[in-house]
Amino acid sequence: MVLTVLLYFYFTLEHRGPLKYTSIIARYTMMAGFGAAYGDTVMTRMALLIGQARNLLSHPPSFASIAIVILATLLLSDYLRMRREPRAPQ
Numbered sequence: 792m793v794l795t796v797l798l799y800f801y802f803t804l805e806h807r808g809p810l811k812y813t814s815i816i817a818r819y820t821m822m823a824g825f826g827a828a829y830g831d832t833v834m835t836r837m838a839l840l841i842g843q844a845r846n847l848l849s850h851p852p853s854f855a856s857i858a859i860v861i862l863a864t865l866l867l868s869d870y871l872r873m874r875r876e877p878r879a880p881q
Contacts, residue, residue: 792820 799817802810847854 792816796820 795813795817798810799814799821802814847857
């Protein structure tokens with residue numbers, strides 16, 4: 792697979808003859824590799840999120856205080872945004 796990808800980039804001008812099939816294999820190989828790398832990134836982020844959520848949920852008092860601070864911040868930012876933006880006449 793590495794050889795096909797290297798040939799794909801080495802002969803980038805025209806893909807004829809046996810290089811045509813090699814370039815198809817190389818494209819599918821690169822798509823599979825990039826997809827696997829993206830999937831690995833997403834799964835790593837989800838694992839970190841689950842670990843942090845588990846950590847927060849294991850301490851109920853701190854979780855409640857964090858939830859209150861987040862809710863207050865969201866409400867305050869929404870209130871300030873509504874004060875800044877004039878309403879459209881109806």
